[in-house]
Amino acid sequence: MVLALILGPMFENALRQSLIISDGSLAIFFRRPISATLLMIAIVLLISNVVPWLRGKKHLLTDSE
Numbered sequence: 001m002v003l004a005l006i007l008g009p010m011f012e013n014a015l016r017q018s019l020i021i022s023d024g025s026l027a028i029f030f031r032r033p034i035s036a037t038l039l040m041i042a043i044v045l046l047i048s049n050v051v052p053w054l055r056g057k058k059h060l061l062t063d064s065e
Contacts (some may be wrong), residue, residue, distance in 0.1 A: 022028035030036045 018028055019025075029039060
């Protein structure tokens with residue numbers, strides 16, 4: 001939490017600068033292979049956390065009927 005509080009404002013400034021440089025286009029984050037790879041890894045990690053939760057939720061709905 002402390003790390004997020006410290007790095008949050010710096011992240012916001014860097015994001016704002018990147019969007020200004022690219023005229024508001026999000027494609028700037030996918031142009032370089034390393035940034036595209038890191039974004040894809042982040043997306044896969046988020047999905048891998050959501051899928052088990054959704055599966056568990058379906059089981060809860062079928063069990064209560």
